[in-house]
Amino acid sequence: MQTSILNDKKAPYCPGCGHTVITHTIDKALAALEINPLDVVAVSDIGCCGLVDGLLNCHTVHGLHGRSVALATGIAYGLNHPGKKVLVIQGDGGATIGLQHLMEAARQNLDLTLIVQNNLLYGMTGGQISGLSPMQFKGERMPEVQDVPGFDICELAHRAGASLAARTFVGDSNFNELFRRAFQTEGFSLLEIVEPCPSHGIKKVLDLHRTADYPAVELRNERPPHRTAPRETTSLLDSLPLIRARFSSNLRQRLEIVIAGSAGEGVQSCGDLLAYAGATSGLYTTKKGAYPVTVGSGFSIAEVILSRDRICYTGIAAPGVMIIVSQDGYDAVKSRLGKDTYLLMDASLAPPPGHCVISGDFRKIGGKKGAALAAVAFWIGQTDLISIKALEAAAGMHRHGDKLVANIESASRISKREIMLEG
Amino acid sequence: MHQDRKLVFCDGSRIMIEALAGAGASVYIGYPITPANWLYAYASQRFPTFLAAPDEISALQWAAGFSSTGQLPVTATSFPGFALMLESLNMAFMMELPLVIILAQRLGPSTGSATTGAQGDLLLLRGAISGGHPLPVLCPADFIDCWHLAARAAVTARELRTPVVLLTSKEMIMTSRSFDLSLLPPIVQGQLPSFENNGSYLPYRAGESRVPPFLPVGNTRHQVRLNASTHDHSGLIRKDSPESLANTMRLREKIEQRVAEFTFYHYDAEGEADTLVVTYGISSDAAREAVSNLRARGEKVSLLILKTLIPIPPPVFQIFEQYAQLLFVEENLNGQLKELCFGQRSPSALRSLNKIGKMITPEEIVEEVMLCKQVF
Numbered sequence: 001m002q003t004s005i006l007n008d009k010k011a012p013y014c015p016g017c018g019h020t021v022i023t024h025t026i027d028k029a030l031a032a033l034e035i036n037p038l039d040v041v042a043v044s045d046i047g048c049c050g051l052v053d054g055l056l057n058c059h060t061v062h063g064l065h066g067r068s069v070a071l072a073t074g075i076a077y078g079l080n081h082p083g084k085k086v087l088v089i090q091g092d093g094g095a096t097i098g099l100q101h102l103m104e105a106a107r108q109n110l111d112l113t114l115i116v117q118n119n120l121l122y123g124m125t126g127g128q129i130s131g132l133s134p135m136q137f138k139g140e141r142m143p144e145v146q147d148v149p150g151f152d153i154c155e156l157a158h159r160a161g162a163s164l165a166a167r168t169f170v171g172d173s174n175f176n177e178l179f180r181r182a183f184q185t186e187g188f189s190l191l192e193i194v195e196p197c198p199s200h201g202i203k204k205v206l207d208l209h210r211t212a213d214y215p216a217v218e219l220r221n222e223r224p225p226h227r228t229a230p231r232e233t234t235s236l237l238d239s240l241p242l243i244r245a246r247f248s249s250n251l252r253q254r255l256e257i258v259i260a261g262s263a264g265e266g267v268q269s270c271g272d273l274l275a276y277a278g279a280t281s282g283l284y285t286t287k288k289g290a291y292p293v294t295v296g297s298g299f300s301i302a303e304v305i306l307s308r309d310r311i312c313y314t315g316i317a318a319p320g321v322m323i324i325v326s327q328d329g330y331d332a333v334k335s336r337l338g339k340d341t342y343l344l345m346d347a348s349l350a351p352p353p354g355h356c357v358i359s360g361d362f363r364k365i366g367g368k369k370g371a372a373l374a375a376v377a378f379w380i381g382q383t384d385l386i387s388i389k390a391l392e393a394a395a396g397m398h399r400h401g402d403k404l405v406a407n408i409e410s411a412s413r414i415s416k417r418e419i420m421l422e423g
Numbered sequence: 424m425h426q427d428r429k430l431v432f433c434d435g436s437r438i439m440i441e442a443l444a445g446a447g448a449s450v451y452i453g454y455p456i457t458p459a460n461w462l463y464a465y466a467s468q469r470f471p472t473f474l475a476a477p478d479e480i481s482a483l484q485w486a487a488g489f490s491s492t493g494q495l496p497v498t499a500t501s502f503p504g505f506a507l508m509l510e511s512l513n514m515a516f517m518m519e520l521p522l523v524i525i526l527a528q529r530l531g532p533s534t535g536s537a538t539t540g541a542q543g544d545l546l547l548l549r550g551a552i553s554g555g556h557p558l559p560v561l562c563p564a565d566f567i568d569c570w571h572l573a574a575r576a577a578v579t580a581r582e583l584r585t586p587v588v589l590l591t592s593k594e595m596i597m598t599s600r601s602f603d604l605s606l607l608p609p610i611v612q613g614q615l616p617s618f619e620n621n622g623s624y625l626p627y628r629a630g631e632s633r634v635p636p637f638l639p640v641g642n643t644r645h646q647v648r649l650n651a652s653t654h655d656h657s658g659l660i661r662k663d664s665p666e667s668l669a670n671t672m673r674l675r676e677k678i679e680q681r682v683a684e685f686t687f688y689h690y691d692a693e694g695e696a697d698t699l700v701v702t703y704g705i706s707s708d709a710a711r712e713a714v715s716n717l718r719a720r721g722e723k724v725s726l727l728i729l730k731t732l733i734p735i736p737p738p739v740f741q742i743f744e745q746y747a748q749l750l751f752v753e754e755n756l757n758g759q760l761k762e763l764c765f766g767q768r769s770p771s772a773l774r775s776l777n778k779i780g781k782m783i784t785p786e787e788i789v790e791e792v793m794l795c796k797q798v799f
Binding site for chain 2: 036038041051053054057061067071073074077078081084101228232233235243272275276279284285286290291311314315
């Protein structure tokens with residue numbers, strides 16, 4: 001078995017660059033662990049560190065700047081195999097662009113090893129300072145000086161849950177051994193390697209410690225790696241109840257109904273039940289919702305179309321029926337009220353002047369969450385376009401079926417005398 | 424209504440997710456965003472692997488990672504999330520990694536109105552890939568399309584080794600209908616072009632099919648190199664070698680030369696009609712109804728609903744040439760499909776019906792067609 005992940009190509013790095021040392025150390029550590037190069041996927045970031053691909057005999061994936069950890073996350077999940085080694089090679093620039101990805105991989109404790117080659121600067125673009133540069137550091141050709149402390153990515157990764165987060169310096173005594181330990185770690189292992197950049201930054205290893213006064217650390221969390229295994233699922237369509245047209249309808253023409261109320265008050269499920277009841281009455285039906293981005297406040301509108309003919313366009317411009325049970329709902333739909341619109345409103349609302357309104361105490365009968373359904377039930381009872389039994393049957397399938405059916409029964413018993421006609 | 428019908432009450436999101444799962448997409452990775460939340464919810468029930476990503480950049484990177492291992496991932500988003508995905512989408516396109524993105528349009532610009540439908544992202548998709556390469560875009564016009572085109576998006580992604588966008592909008596995926604499931608055709612699963620012979624493997628060496636055979640990363644037969652930068656057949660960075668530039672050109676050719684494999688449109692031609700209504704996606708229902716109403720009044724008018732939007736399939740232009748007047752109906756301000764087909768200075772025989780914030784109605788289309796006829 002071939003044991004080296006390195007081919008015989010010459011490293012493309014500047015003389016004295018720490019990347020060369022790191023590349024050879026990765027190779028030695030994997031070889032010592034007898035890992036088959038084709039069991040290794042090396043994901044490289046953008047920057048000088050990303051030139052490593054051409055030196056490698058293993059699988060190589062060269063992606064975007066800062067995204068290599070996220071890309072490797074998908075690969076590690078996709079492989080889902082403890083025998084495969086996913087290795088990410090990133091510089092300090094990539095690590096800060098993709099800090100969120102790094103934190104997420106640590107939080108999930110994904111089974112991969114991230115080598116952050118921290119040469120204290122952005123090497124490929126001229127030596128600008130990075131988020132991992134130490135205080136007062138400056139690149140040789142750049143005027144900017146680091147005046148805020150750099151991130152301690154080892155501490156961050158450790159706090160986020162990484163199995164291993166360690167920092168060392170090129171040439172330190174534990175250097176080779178640390179790589180081996182990282183590759184043997186189950187879960188997320190991060191090695192931050194502080195290294196020279198002979199072209200733009202620190203040229204000698206000896207000077208590195210003086211400039212980058214970071215502590216060498218080896219921080220561990222004892223937790224298993226997160227893995228995901230495919231699960232068995234079933235069809236989303238097979239679980240739908242099949243509709244049998246077991247009720248009848250007196251509807252002749254396409255009827256467009258707008259139900260308007262407040263968010264969280266059951267308006268959408270009321271629209272669904274009416275449309276479902278229409279379908280069990282042999283009609284074509286559609287239902288759509290309209291609401292603001294807020295979840296538990298503001299208006300909620302359900303638009304339902306019932307028709308004997310196939311429904312194509314599902315929009316409603318001038319509804320034939322409007323059922324309004326709250327002020328929020330009224331405010332949202334009042335501009336759509338036509339002169340022939342059949343208008344049913346809760347008695348608590350001031351009716352629009354000059355319009356024939358049927359009002360009832362739907363909020364009292366059905367409660368806040370049942371007002372829309374009570375109003376719809378009353379309307380069905382009055383018009384007989386579909387059977388109230390169809391609505392009850394639809395409601396009976398709901399998880400709160402008993403309560404909804406009781407609400408429908410109460411509403412359908414309201415006598416006409418209780419209804420006030422205005423306008 | 425036939426005897427074997429399977430009538431249910433459901434929405435387009437459910438159908439789309441089921442079709443993708445049925446077509447062999449095994450992984451859904453997403454970050455919720457309105458109006459794509461139902462897709463997310465259904466996917467969390469249906470996909471063998473479901474992962475909640477912390478943001479949309481992660482979602483697409485994770486998806487690309489899964490894809491490199493041979494699985495077909497799906498995500499769904501809307502413009503704000505899609506904007507974050509853009510660089511990663513280019514990466515997946517360049518690496519030739521199959522995945523499906525459902526883009527649920529909502530009113531823009533920017534965060535716009537999350538709960539208002541729109542058709543404002545087509546030109547964004549046309550320019551999504553740096554260099555002007557075509558990104559395949561399929562756009563359902565009804566529930567049967569939600570099924571069929573979702574499955575075909577998966578097939579196209581695999582067989583052409585490319586990201587594919589399924590372009591939709593709030594009104595398609597968040598409207599429920601009584602619907603007969605027996606109308607849904609059987610789903611065919613596409614195959615990744617695999618590498619079967621015993622010779623050497625170069626991950627970006629393509630034959631006549633223009634699509635290189637695929638091997639997953641992590642396989643123990645051959646080294647695989649994937650690369651988002653300009654690369655040669657071996658997958659190594661080569662700035663401007665003839666081989667690497669030819670490889671970049673091939674990415675365009677494979678889509679354009681094989682567009683017939685994913686060409687979908689509905690052409691309802693009326694004999695002697697001089698006006699053609701052209702539309703797509705959520706404006707299709709209104710157009711169908713308008714054309715039906717016009718014909719009931721004795722007007723001659725034809726209808727073309729485009730479902731493959733990028734690249735525009737060549738037969739579509741042949742259809743255009745048969746009409747004196749074309750009316751493009753789109754829920755956007757600038758007539759994006761019209762511009763995609765004819766550029767910014769379109770011929771005078773073209774008219775546009777555009778609107779934002781509300782669906783275009785059949786009555787508005789009828790009125791516009793009658794105006795077309797008067798002008799003509």
